[in-house]
Amino acid sequence: MTKNIAVIGGDGIGVEITAEAIKILNKIAAKYNREFGFTHVLMGGIAIDETGVPLPEETVKVCKASDAVLLGAVGGPKWDKGAGHLRPEAGLLGIRSALGLFANLRPVRLFDVLADACVLKNPGKIDLIIVRELIGGAYFGRRETYKDEAEARTAYDTMLYRDWEIERIAKVAFKLAQKRSGSVCSVDKANVLDSSRLWREVVWETFGKGDYSGITLSDMLVDNCAMQLVRDPSQFDVIVTENLFGDILSDEASVLTGSLGMLPSASLSESGAGMYEPCHGSAPDIAGQDKANPLAMILSAAMMLRLSFDMDSEAAAIESAVERVLAKGLRTGDIYRGTEPAQAIPPLGGESSPERLVGCIEMGDAVAAEICFS
Numbered sequence: 001m002t003k004n005i006a007v008i009g010g011d012g013i014g015v016e017i018t019a020e021a022i023k024i025l026n027k028i029a030a031k032y033n034r035e036f037g038f039t040h041v042l043m044g045g046i047a048i049d050e051t052g053v054p055l056p057e058e059t060v061k062v063c064k065a066s067d068a069v070l071l072g073a074v075g076g077p078k079w080d081k082g083a084g085h086l087r088p089e090a091g092l093l094g095i096r097s098a099l100g101l102f103a104n105l106r107p108v109r110l111f112d113v114l115a116d117a118c119v120l121k122n123p124g125k126i127d128l129i130i131v132r133e134l135i136g137g138a139y140f141g142r143r144e145t146y147k148d149e150a151e152a153r154t155a156y157d158t159m160l161y162r163d164w165e166i167e168r169i170a171k172v173a174f175k176l177a178q179k180r181s182g183s184v185c186s187v188d189k190a191n192v193l194d195s196s197r198l199w200r201e202v203v204w205e206t207f208g209k210g211d212y213s214g215i216t217l218s219d220m221l222v223d224n225c226a227m228q229l230v231r232d233p234s235q236f237d238v239i240v241t242e243n244l245f246g247d248i249l250s251d252e253a254s255v256l257t258g259s260l261g262m263l264p265s266a267s268l269s270e271s272g273a274g275m276y277e278p279c280h281g282s283a284p285d286i287a288g289q290d291k292a293n294p295l296a297m298i299l300s301a302a303m304m305l306r307l308s309f310d311m312d313s314e315a316a317a318i319e320s321a322v323e324r325v326l327a328k329g330l331r332t333g334d335i336y337r338g339t340e341p342a343q344a345i346p347p348l349g350g351e352s353s354p355e356r357l358v359g360c361i362e363m364g365d366a367v368a369a370e371i372c373f374s
């Protein structure tokens with residue numbers, strides 16, 4: 001049966017990296033006798049240019065009717081001056097909300113061959129996952145910009161959580177931990193914020209109510225967590241946190257993997273809808289130059305196969321193809337540590353190799369070629 005995938009290339013490098021993900025999925029389809037149908041839809045800056053709004057109704061309709069959504073990235077300086085509801089990012093928040101994507105899963109894994117690209121001197125084993133609440137908190141709460149009685153320019157955003165919003169994301173984290181090494185760290189700012197005190201209370205209540213034997217739960221304040229992530233990331237397995245904290249912590253964690261360009265993500269709804277996107281943005285500084293790292297996008301496609309389509313072997317085939325390509329020394333600029341491009345790629349199955357600087361398209365081609373050997 002054909003799996004219908006809505007593809008939002010978006011802006012900047014979004015278009016380049018989604019093209020590489022589709023290349024890989026077509027390779028998977030051929031090798032494993034699967035059928036994927038792709039419907040391209042508009043969102044972000046390009047949608048503003050072509051339709052006047054960042055999230056056209058047609059896009060929401062197609063995404064809702066699809067089995068999963070692949071998203072590149074949106075945004076760029078061209079659209080930065082627009083009113084809030086007419087900026088590309090409004091499209092992103094809108095589609096998350098329209099699809100009810102409340103759980104954002106961001107695996108942070110350092111491939112052994114990229115240990116040199118990690119910002120830490122002795123990173124050890126890094127294999128954690130950040131579970132970020134995605135449609136609540138300050139990004140969705142009441143907000144206002146106005147002049148107060150004394151004519152001072154004033155603005156506020158409201159960080160609001162309801163108990164059921166906390167409960168459902170906590171359950172996602174506990175269930176994930178059951179399939180991993182079993183420890184959940186809930187991150188909040190309960191020493192200062194009311195919303196965090198409720199967060200902590202509900203997370204523990206949820207833990208007590210369910211059958212989560214074999215799992216350990218702990219709390220950590222977000223400022224400490226930011227520090228612990230760079231001091232000793234190997235202590236973490238599953239981190240669960242609210243929207244704003246998760247946004248910041250996952251960008252911080254991304255450099256542990258060598259680059260933002262290596263960090264995939266999945267956003268899931270209660271009804272099973274899933275949107276898969278890299279954690280990075282549209283990278284306007286390198287857009288259109290064939291310099292983007294497509295691996296976060298490609299690994300996001302692997303997450304789609306596993307989480308939305310139950311295609312575990314196919315997902316694993318992509319992940320091991322990525323690993324082999326990295327082991328052969330291919331590097332896009334963001335993870336390249338050499339000074340001069342090496343001349344030749346050693347044959348398949350060789351030991352870890354000298355690095356060779358490649359572009360987005362060549363990196364995608366190399367992963368696609370490796371799928372044949374998975």
Ligand code: NAD
Pocket residue numbers: 013072073074075076077089092260261277278279280281282283284285286291292293294296332334
């Ligand atoms: P960014 O993630 O686009 O880029 C940050 C830095 O990382 C840049 O130097 C960029 O070149 C580099 N980088 C990012 N992804 C890369 C990749 N795959 N390969 C190689 N290098 C990569 O963040 P930014 O510069 O703060 O934002 C640019 C635009 O993207 C803004 O308009 C922002 O609002 C938007 N944005 C969109 C999303 C999204 O669509 N989910 C997320 C974050 C930012």
